[in-house]
Amino acid sequence: MGLAQAWSVALYGVDGLAVEIEADVGVGQPRTHLLGLPDAALHESKERVKAAVRNSEEEWPKQRIVLGLSPANLPKGGSSYDLAIACATLAAAGSVPPTRLAGTVLLGELALDGRVRPVRGVLPALLAARRAGLRTAIVPVDTLPEAALVDGVEVHGALTLSEVLAWLRSEDVTLQPPPESAASPAPAVPDLADVVGQPEARWALEVAAAGAHHLLLTGPPGTGKTMLAERLPGLLPPLTREDALAVTAVHSVAGTLSPDCPLVASPPFVDVHHTTSIAALIGGGSGMAKPGAASRAHKGVLFLDEACEFGQKTIDTLRTALESGEVRIPRRDGIARYPARFQLILATNPCPCAPPKEIDCICTTTVRRRYQARLSGPLLDRVDLRVRMRATTAMVNADATPPEPTAVVRERVLKARSRAATRWSAHGHTWPTNAVVPGPALRREFALPRDTITLLDRALATGALTGRGADRCLRVAWTLADLAESDRPTADHVAAALQFRERRAP
Known part of the structure; x- marks a missing residue:
């Protein structure tokens, strides 16, 4: 009989809260009770952990086990608690000493054979652990580059549960250290010199980049609206360390980080298709909502091509984010808050038929107005710059003055x-x-x-x-x-x- 504690982290959006996992092993019918408002995935962890312990050549206690996750009144979900639950239970049973569990946060999902699988949100989880005073962390090996971004926390990577238990017993085993931090390569951004003509639109793009203003580009197909939008990130300065961590935290929760260079050091560019749903645009999903395109574009560019083809309800959900720089999604399990301070770039045709020359348009006035009305007045009132682009009338010849490249404008x-x-x-x-x-x-x-x-x-x-x-x-x-x-x-x-x-x- 015994009692032991371990630490993990609960994520609510990109905000984390340290969770104390208490394990009590005592007299009673062999059964495992999990308390603290677990969701379905967390409730299933009892069987996952039990199988992982047995397949790691350890003995699962044949007694009554009570696992309490505190704060008990806050919903908890996901599989990232598996590793902490296993260590707390074995410490309470006396199989491992509890000394090293104090001040250590454990993150990771356990496979049935004892492997430690990667989980989402390691970066914001470790930031929350650091705020709670936890200075040691054990994470899955695959997430070590991401975990190493957090200063002030000693990070170790584990491949299996057996390695973690050996470390707790102070045996001659070395958990993997974080890799040497490497500078994130600058993403390849197309050059502004590729855009032919469009002096007004090029000037508007420069103004938008200089002041972080929202921009609407209207014009026939093939005039360079998408080309201009794709070249905006090349005009923006690199992210500060603080902003880079904030952006990386969102991408960590979304599961879109690169395992080699996890730090998002350049302004992200997120291109959204007009068939996207509200949940995909601003975030959503069952349980605690996941970040959408608006949050993944935080400190970068959110590009909506064919903007008038979006559903009006879908595109109008951006209005609050444009004002507050944050997305708040209420759910049964709580309110998820994700940062969403992005530059919005809208591109649209002037009418449904969109001929190369306006004189060839076959749309009636009513059809054109109905088409343009899909961009509501309240949304357009939040767009600072609106530019009508010209149809291309001539090809560039060898004698023409070359357009300014991105480096000069930047x-x-x-x-x-x-x-x-x-x-x-x-x-x-x-x-x-x-x-x-x-x-x-x-x-x-x-x-x-x-x-x-x-x-x-x-x-x-x-x-x-x-x-x-x-x-x-x-x-x-x-x-x-x-x-x-x-x-x-x-x-x-x-x-x-x-x-x-x-x-x-x-």
Whole structure:
């Protein structure tokens, strides 16, 4: 008879909570009781763990076993508790000493033969363990590169349950150390020089990159809408260490990390097909919701091609995320919160028939309006830049001036972002880009002269612009001033920002 404790982690979105697993082995009919609101997968762990222990040449206690997962009032799910349950039970039975279990978090699913299988969410789980004061971790070998990203935690990798039990007994066995951290290779991004013509759209893309603004591209097929969107990540700066860990945590929970270079150090680019569901776009699933495309695009680009082909309910679910930078999904087992601070790029044809030349359109006015109305007014009000693209009229010849490459444009973007970051930080604010500056701050602390914002006042007075739209125009105006290396926006910058919002397909 005995009592022992081990530690694991419960994940709710990308937030983790350390879970104490208590095992009591005592007198009674041989049976295993699992307490603490386990889901179906966790409830089945009793049989998985029992088989893994027996096949690891260990004896499963032939007594009454009570396993308590604390906090007991919070739902828990998944198979990542298997390793901790096995170690706690054997420690309570006296098969292994409990000394090393104190301060150690154990993550991993057990196969029936005792192998330790990888699980999702190791990075956010270890971040939560570190906050709880746990400084040693044992994880599946396959997740070691991901676990090594967490500083301040001594990480060990295990292939089998037998290795972990030998380590607990202080036997001459060495768990695998984390590999040497290697710099993540920069993803291959197509060059902006590949885009022929489209000077207005190229300029809008540069403005969007400089200020992290949302962008709508409207035009016939084959004009380069998708090409431009795919080249936006190449204009953005690399992620900071803090942002990279936040993005990697989301991808860890989603199960999309590369095993070789798990750290997502560059802004992600997520391309969503127009047949996608609401759950795939913003997150969902049974039990605790999984992250969707919006969260996987955190600190990067979410591209919706053929935007008017999306279901209106589906695309309108992005409205809250565009404002708050977070997705909140309520479920029976709790509320999953995932970060979703992305740049939204929409691309659409002007009408269903979408001929190369507008004069050849066979759609009636009613059909065109119904098609464009799939992008609702509230959603478009959150899009800062709207550009109508031209049909390509000529091929590039050898004598033509080559378009600017990504490297040249990116240099201007980085300078503009640096000016913005310096400006806001000088006033004690931590706004990384102009797009996230609150409207009240722009109107109070950084108010512009009346003659500079005359056009905005006129647009508000006539109902051509909402209050939200006016704030977004001010943000774009500050970005235009940063690109022009001007200390403050001028009336021309405000007029240009307002014109960006008026460029919609007829």
